[in-house]
Amino acid sequence: MFSKGPVLALVLFLARLTLGYRQPYEYLEALDTFGAAFSNPAGVFNGSVPSPLSSDVVGRVDAITTFVGQDLNAEFLFGLFYQDTLLATTTQLIGIPTGITIQSAVVEPPVVAVSYISSMAFPTVNMTVPLQIDMFMAYDDESMKVVSYDAILRRIDELMAYTSPVLAPQIAEELNSTSTNVTELIELKTAADVCAVSSLYCTGQYQQYESQDACLTFMSTLPFGESWQGGMNTGWCRYIHKNLVQFRPNIHCPHIGPSGGDMCMDRNYLNVTSAAPFNQTLLSYNSSYNSADMKGISDDGVQQLVKVQTQSITMTTVAFVSAYILSK
Numbered sequence: 001m002f003s004k005g006p007v008l009a010l011v012l013f014l015a016r017l018t019l020g021y022r023q024p025y026e027y028l029e030a031l032d033t034f035g036a037a038f039s040n041p042a043g044v045f046n047g048s049v050p051s052p053l054s055s056d057v058v059g060r061v062d063a064i065t066t067f068v069g070q071d072l073n074a075e076f077l078f079g080l081f082y083q084d085t086l087l088a089t090t091t092q093l094i095g096i097p098t099g100i101t102i103q104s105a106v107v108e109p110p111v112v113a114v115s116y117i118s119s120m121a122f123p124t125v126n127m128t129v130p131l132q133i134d135m136f137m138a139y140d141d142e143s144m145k146v147v148s149y150d151a152i153l154r155r156i157d158e159l160m161a162y163t164s165p166v167l168a169p170q171i172a173e174e175l176n177s178t179s180t181n182v183t184e185l186i187e188l189k190t191a192a193d194v195c196a197v198s199s200l201y202c203t204g205q206y207q208q209y210e211s212q213d214a215c216l217t218f219m220s221t222l223p224f225g226e227s228w229q230g231g232m233n234t235g236w237c238r239y240i241h242k243n244l245v246q247f248r249p250n251i252h253c254p255h256i257g258p259s260g261g262d263m264c265m266d267r268n269y270l271n272v273t274s275a276a277p278f279n280q281t282l283l284s285y286n287s288s289y290n291s292a293d294m295k296g297i298s299d300d301g302v303q304q305l306v307k308v309q310t311q312s313i314t315m316t317t318v319a320f321v322s323a324y325i326l327s328k
């Protein structure tokens with residue numbers, strides 16, 4: 001037997017799930033809005049496409065790190081794919097999103113689990129490859145802006161293993177290198193681009209390196225890193241951040257400098273894994289138990305609550321799967 005308290009609490013959780021949220025189609029529209037922003041980063045930055053992010057958004061991408069606030073997240077989610085004019089005509093290791101498809105989605109207001117497939121273009125080699133981005137996104141139900149997201153870049157290692165050998169010969173041509181070593185060419189390109197951006201934007205009080213040569217020398221000592229080390233003390237991390245420098249040199253210059261700022265740094269696997277940046281689960285938002293919900297319920301009551309069997313389950317979930325066709 002259990003006391004009435006926990007049962008009442010459970011009923012309240014179920015009621016809260018079914019009441020007051022927007023309709024599933026509104027979340028699907030919001031997913032389209034997000035996809036449109038992702039495919040048109042220039043529009044987000046010149047204001048022609050509204051930002052889908054709330055002002056206090058917290059976001060995490062597994063292969064990189066956690067970002068707090070609208071500016072950082074917009075720079076990172078959209079700016080990362082916005083080619084700086086300085087480098088726009090050269091081969092880039094990160095593709096340009098040219099279209100996005102929702103492959104599957106589950107809507108459980110105010111949270112959505114979505115699997116996007118974005119077509120990533122590498123124009124200098126006439127290649128387009130798909131990138132699967134799986135995200136849990138929690139929305140502010142009033143504004144329909146994203147308040148938190150947790151993103152996984154699926155098969156990012158395989159994607160880079162697939163694209164690097166195709167990009168390398170083109171990079172060799174652009175850098176006048178006779179090397180045929182893919183790893184070496186990726187490292188050379190990383191150093192060339194990071195140092196070009198640093199020379200252009202990181203000047204005066206934002207200067208990171210004594211000279212272009214000092215930058216190239218430093219970069220040559222740094223491993224490019226694995227694709228999952230996009231938030232660590234690697235060339236890859238600096239390569240990612242070099243795309244963000246154009247937006248706010250004051251913030252991002254240190255990230256491409258020798259210190260790596262507070263972005264490209266040693267990270268401890270145990271710390272990263274145990275430190276969840278979110279205050280609530282990203283599924284069954286607000287129906288998961290936390291200490292506030294459990295206030296006044298004894299430990300024994302909590303134990304009993306876990307064992308409660310309901311007569312019926314109220315479904316509020318909408319799910320679908322669709323085919324992805326790689327656009328050319």
Ligand SMILES: *[C@@H]1O[C@H](CO)[C@@H](O)[C@H](O)[C@H]1NC(C)=O
Nearest residue numbers: 040041042043044046047048
């Ligand atoms: C904003 O960027 C988009 C996408 O590049 C472009 O189509 C649009 O003309 C730009 N608008 C303004 C006001 O610059």
Ligand SMILES: *[C@@H]1O[C@H](CO)[C@@H](O)[C@H](O)[C@H]1NC(C)=O
Nearest residue numbers: 122123124125126127169170
């Ligand atoms: C890419 O396509 C264009 C136009 O079809 C062609 O001129 C160019 O040589 C191609 N480049 C590569 C690297 O295949």
Ligand SMILES: *[C@@H]1O[C@H](CO)[C@@H](O)[C@H](O)[C@H]1NC(C)=O
Nearest residue numbers: 171172173174175176177192
């Ligand atoms: C490569 O060589 C060409 C022709 O000599 C030159 O115009 C270009 O600036 C060189 N590029 C680099 C990155 O050195």
Ligand SMILES: *[C@@H]1O[C@H](CO)[C@@H](O)[C@H](O)[C@H]1NC(C)=O
Nearest residue numbers: 180181182183184185187188
């Ligand atoms: C290719 O370059 C990398 C990095 O410079 C080096 O570690 C590796 O030994 C080279 N591979 C071959 C086959 O030369």
Ligand SMILES: *[C@@H]1O[C@H](CO)[C@@H](O)[C@H](O)[C@H]1NC(C)=O
Nearest residue numbers: 265266267268269270271272
């Ligand atoms: C991991 O977290 C512990 C405890 O907060 C801290 O002392 C340690 O410096 C962290 N390690 C790294 C590599 O960040």
Ligand SMILES: *[C@@H]1O[C@H](CO)[C@@H](O)[C@H](O)[C@H]1NC(C)=O
Nearest residue numbers: 057058147148277278279280
């Ligand atoms: C989590 O709660 C803490 C303390 O209330 C707050 O500072 C932080 O911004 C919250 N984080 C998120 C992601 O809401």
Ligand SMILES: *[C@@H]1O[C@H](CO)[C@@H](O)[C@H](O)[C@H]1NC(C)=O
Nearest residue numbers: 109110138139140141285286
């Ligand atoms: C979650 O519940 C709290 C407390 O009832 C409420 O203030 C908050 O708006 C809810 N958040 C969402 C996203 O529904």
